[in-house]
Amino acid sequence: MIRDSLPRPHQRLEVWHDAMALVTGVYEYSSRLPREERYGLVPQLRRAAISVPSNIAEGAARGTPRELHRFLSIARGSLSELDTQLEIAARLEYGSAPDDLQQTLDRTFARLNALMKSIAARADESPITHHPSRLPNAR
Template sequence: MTDYKNYKVWQKSHSLVLEIYQVSKHFPSEEKFNLISQIDRAALSIPTNIAEGCGRQSQKEFHHFLHISSGSAFEMEYLIEVSRDLKFIDNNTSESLLSDISEIKKMFFSLIQKVKTEIKKA
């Protein structure tokens, strides 16, 4: 399998994790076991599942983990929106993060289609 660090979607999602951790540390402390925990876990899930999928034995398994990662990107999108609506993050920050997430979602779509095609050829 390919080294997960070579995937641009992993690189972009790793950067997103670093951004999210910087943003979520400014959330109210009473959200530590609620929204902070949820948003940090969802962000981590994106690149983590790419890495795990790369460690699997088949493209079919990799494909499955890409879908999990993609689902986490959709989850992140909502968590950013609710964080903005709760006024935990400002509009500029939320727009920047949502733009990054949108790009990641598009990258997943393309990569999932590519892997799906490779599976069909095999």
């Protein structure tokens, strides 16, 4: 199977790259949680983290500003869920999320909110083509 050499629409979004870094950070952090959380908090953290870039990607592939905004909203919900789960881990005294993980989470929130605001402003425009200049905040 030959893959198109152009980046996919989601790969041109900075927020998607942040979300991918967030997944890596969550996996590293969660691997250090107590063994008894192997079937509790660990999979919850990982599922929430994975959901963020996955929904950004799905929304970018959908083709309309309205659908993109809807999937970005789902991604933001997963990001809030992840933030809460990291707080739960800290309150259970498993240790706070490392500073770099917290900074990546904060940056992802900020970029996601900015992109959603931009998309909402453009919601009445014609469908997004998969041309890089049509995606707001694209690389």
